[in-house]
Structures are given as C-alpha cells and as structure tokens.
Amino acid sequence: MKPNRFILLPVLFMCFLLIMEVSCKSAKPEPDIAGEYATGNGGDPQGGATLFVLPDHRFxxxxxxxxxxxxWEIKDSTVLFKPKVKQAGFDLYGKHNPKLGDSIRVFFEGFDTAGGAAIGFDASSKNVKQVFNDSPNCTEFPYIGKFAGQPTKIVLTARPVDQGGSIVAGSEWQIYTFDNADHYNDFIARYETAHAQEQSQDFNAEIKNGKLYFDGKESKRKPLSDAKGELKAIKQLLNISLDPETVWYNPYFKEAEPGVEKDTLNYRFDKQKNAYISFRNYLEGEENKSEKDGDYNGMNVVYRYGKLPVSKSTGQVRLDSKPLFTAKCRGE
Structure with missing residues (x-):
C-alpha cells in the first residue's frame, strides 16, 4: 500500500520541531572570558604573569x-590553554661578515641542553664534531665556534632525546643538511630539544560564577583596552612565527624583536656595517667591543640573519666525540 504523503508531512514537521528544541537547549552560549588577568599560573616558570584572553580563542x-x-577552548567548566610550542630540531641563520675573511663563525644556541649535537661541513662524508661534552653544566655565554674555509653545506645533527634529556635508545641520528648558497660566513645555529621544553606547558582555569580560578584562586578580570596600545602589541605578539625566515641579533647575541627594518624613526641601514643602526644613540665602533665589555642589552646595532634552506634525513654519522666546548662545574 502506498503511504499517504499528507499524513507523513505533519509527522515529519513535528520531528523537526522536536530536534530543534533539543538542539537549542543543548547549545548553551559560551561564557565571555575575554579580558586581562593577573595570575600566578599562566604557564609562567617564574610564578607571576599577566594573561590576556582574546575573544577569538587566542591568548x-x-x-x-x-x-x-x-x-584556548572551553570544555564543561574548564578553560584549556594550549601554548604554541616550537618543534624539536635545528635551524640555521646566516649573514655576511667581511671582518671574518676566509673563515666562518657560528654562535651555538641551545646546544648545551642535551643530545650530543654535532656539526660538520661535508655532507657526503658525514664527518661531524661534537659541540659540547656529554651532560654539560655550569655553562657560560656565549659559545662561539670559528672554522677555516667557507663551506657550501653545513651539517647539524643529533640523536633524539626524551623529556628527561636521555638519548632515545636505538634511535638514529637526525641529520639536517643546510645549503649555504648565499655564501654566508656568520651564523646563528639553534637547537631545540624536547628536553628543553617543559614537560607540560598546557594550563587551565576553572569557570565559577563567570570568573576564572587558577589553582583554586580567583583572578580578577580587567576589560581589554587599547588606550595605551597594549592590545595592539598583544596582537603583534600573536603574529610572531615560531619558525621565522629572519631573526635579529645585536653584536653580543641577544635577540632583538622583529620589525627593526620597519622602524625608520629609530633605525637606518648601514650598508658598510651590514647592520641597522640606531642613529640617535649609536657611538661609532661600539659593536667592536668584546662580549665582556659590550652592552648585552643594547640595541644600537642590530644584524639581520636569513634562514638557510635545509634537507632532513636519518642515518649514521662519523662522530669525533672530542667536543668543541667543555662545560663542567668545578670539582667534577
């Protein structure tokens, strides 16, 4: 028997209304938590922080x-905050430095954490030299290596380590081969390991009566305001990449904030020095002071380093285990 469509239509309509009613009841509006919070948590290793929560689910x-x-996201009555974390591995940035002549210089950043990282300049032979001794401690700053020649390939390699800093048993070498097609001779080598990252960078807060509680303590909310340009600065921070194509450092290897090249009110590019100069404050020759005598925090001279392209592989290397640097506490 053929069903009567005039009987079915009202039934379907009633089902539709029932579904919509259930959906509306279950879809509760998300609490408005956007604002500025003073908190002793917030993922801060020092114990005190200011947390800015934006309405677009960023912080x-x-x-x-x-x-x-x-x-950030809300699950039930909990706000889950998930910081962006840079992936473990190597990055290499370079620039031209006419003072070095027929040699290169490498500033090693993060190599003293773990993993027995090594450097080499022959991609075919895979001959590499360990940068630090095993389990370095009482390290100083900065660690700079100087090498003869101007290689077209630079190899950085290490075996993966776990959160405790131990080399993963049975693991192969992670080999990063950088192409120095631009013939740079002054480098920033960065090494990020899982050991260097906190075991748990995520944090959370509880929502009670429209307020946020961190570790059981209420954190008072202030409205987001751009009266002093703070909100604009916060949004600029959110746009900073964890994997930038360009980095900026002063002569003493303190990293500068990006955007120096756009700050024409304070900086001008000096072609001879291959640097951006704070023309209001710069004193001629100040960049030539030693690391001991120079102003580590000063940003009167800022250098641009460009990222080198890389190919990645795994395998074995020929390791010279005598390290470039030995970092040990007295008495060891």
Missing amino acids: VVIFFGGASMGS
Whole structure:
C-alpha cells in the first residue's frame, strides 16, 4: 500500500520541531572570558604573569623575561590553554661578515641542553664534531665556534632525546643538511630539544560564577583596552612565527624583536656595517667591543640573519666525540 504523503508531512514537521528544541537547549552560549588577568599560573616558570584572553580563542601570557602565546577552548567548566610550542630540531641563520675573511663563525644556541649535537661541513662524508661534552653544566655565554674555509653545506645533527634529556635508545641520528648558497660566513645555529621544553606547558582555569580560578584562586578580570596600545602589541605578539625566515641579533647575541627594518624613526641601514643602526644613540665602533665589555642589552646595532634552506634525513654519522666546548662545574 502506498503511504499517504499528507499524513507523513505533519509527522515529519513535528520531528523537526522536536530536534530543534533539543538542539537549542543543548547549545548553551559560551561564557565571555575575554579580558586581562593577573595570575600566578599562566604557564609562567617564574610564578607571576599577566594573561590576556582574546575573544577569538587566542591568548598571550606576559611574564618576567618572556612571553607565551597560543589558543584556548572551553570544555564543561574548564578553560584549556594550549601554548604554541616550537618543534624539536635545528635551524640555521646566516649573514655576511667581511671582518671574518676566509673563515666562518657560528654562535651555538641551545646546544648545551642535551643530545650530543654535532656539526660538520661535508655532507657526503658525514664527518661531524661534537659541540659540547656529554651532560654539560655550569655553562657560560656565549659559545662561539670559528672554522677555516667557507663551506657550501653545513651539517647539524643529533640523536633524539626524551623529556628527561636521555638519548632515545636505538634511535638514529637526525641529520639536517643546510645549503649555504648565499655564501654566508656568520651564523646563528639553534637547537631545540624536547628536553628543553617543559614537560607540560598546557594550563587551565576553572569557570565559577563567570570568573576564572587558577589553582583554586580567583583572578580578577580587567576589560581589554587599547588606550595605551597594549592590545595592539598583544596582537603583534600573536603574529610572531615560531619558525621565522629572519631573526635579529645585536653584536653580543641577544635577540632583538622583529620589525627593526620597519622602524625608520629609530633605525637606518648601514650598508658598510651590514647592520641597522640606531642613529640617535649609536657611538661609532661600539659593536667592536668584546662580549665582556659590550652592552648585552643594547640595541644600537642590530644584524639581520636569513634562514638557510635545509634537507632532513636519518642515518649514521662519523662522530669525533672530542667536543668543541667543555662545560663542567668545578670539582667534577
């Protein structure tokens, strides 16, 4: 028997209304938590931080000596904050330095953490030299290596390490081969390991009566305001890449904030020095002072380093285990 469509239509319509009613009841509006919070948590290793929660599900934590940023979501009555974390591995940045002549210089950043990282200049032979001794401690700053010649390939390699800093058993060498097609001779080598990252960078807050509680303590909310340009600065931080194509350092290897080349009110490019100069404050020759006598925090001279392209592989290397640097505490 053929069903009567005039009977079915009202039934279907009633089902539709029932589904819509259930959906509306279950789809509760998300609490408005956007604002500025003073908190002793917020992923801050120093214990005190200012947390900016944006309505677009992004956040920034400002703490002593740094900042962290990422995304947030609400599950039940809990706000989950997930900071962006840079992937473990190597990056290499370079620039031209006429003072070095027929040699190169490498500033090693993060190589003293773990993993027995090594450097080499022959991609075919895979001959590499260990940068630090095993389990370095009482390290100083900066660690700079100088090498003869101007290689077209630079190899950085290490075996992966776990959160405790131990080399993963049975693991192969992670080999990063950088192409120095631009013939740079002054380098920033960065090494990020899982050991260098905190075991748990995520943090959370509880929502109670429209307020946020961190570790059981209420954090008072202030409205987001751009009266002093803070909100604009926060959004600029959110746009900073964890994997930039360009980095900026002063002569004493302190990293500068990006955007120096756009700050024409304070900086001009000096072609001879291959640097951006703070023309209001710069004293001729100040960049030539030693690391001991120079101003580590000064940004009167800022160099641009460009990222080198890389190919990645795994395998074995020929390791010279005598390290370039030995970092040990007295008495060891």
